[in-house]
Amino acid sequence: MLKCILIVDDNERLRHLIRDMLEGESGFEVCGEAVDGYDAIEKAERLKPDLIILDMSMPRMNGIEAAPRLKKILPETPIVMFTSYEAALDGFDVRKVGIDIVVPKDNLLLLVETVQGLLEEV
Numbered sequence: 786m787l788k789c790i791l792i793v794d795d796n797e798r799l800r801h802l803i804r805d806m807l808e809g810e811s812g813f814e815v816c817g818e819a820v821d822g823y824d825a826i827e828k829a830e831r832l833k834p835d836l837i838i839l840d841m842s843m844p845r846m847n848g849i850e851a852a853p854r855l856k857k858i859l860p861e862t863p864i865v866m867f868t869s870y871e872a873a874l875d876g877f878d879v880r881k882v883g884i885d886i887v888v889p890k891d892n893l894l895l896l897v898e899t900v901q902g903l904l905e906e907v
Contacts (some may be wrong), residue, residue, distance in 0.1 A: 788904045789816035791834035793825040793851070794867070795843045799890075803838060803867075806897055813900070822846025826854050834862060836904055838896070839884070841868035849882055856883030863903040867896055 790807060792800050792815055804815040817832045819825040821843040841848040852864055866887045879887055888896045
């Protein structure tokens with residue numbers, strides 16, 4: 786059975802790039818894309834993904850605000866914060882808001898490896 790991934794990022798080109806990279810791996814299916822935290826919450830409730838890739842900086846509701854709401858809906862679902870602003874998170878315990886791991890946006894290969902590792906545990 787394919788593992789379902791929800792990609793949440795306001796950059797459409799980046800969402801498609803992530804989708805292409807992940808769907809090139811066996812066992813993965815991107816079951817949805819969202820453009821902000823509100824959209825992510827609605828889609829997470831409906832799609833019940835096995836993993837969520839969440840951008841930090843988005844309009845309307847950012848990833849830090851969305852993460853605890855997503856964890857409330859899907860407490861066992863890993864959330865990967867994929868961000869260009871990882872330095873802004875220094876000293877901030879991301880686990881307190883429900884984020885399992887932070888991956889910098891300049892390393893797509895690390896994102897794929899992280900997703901593979903987390904989905905093996907699910």
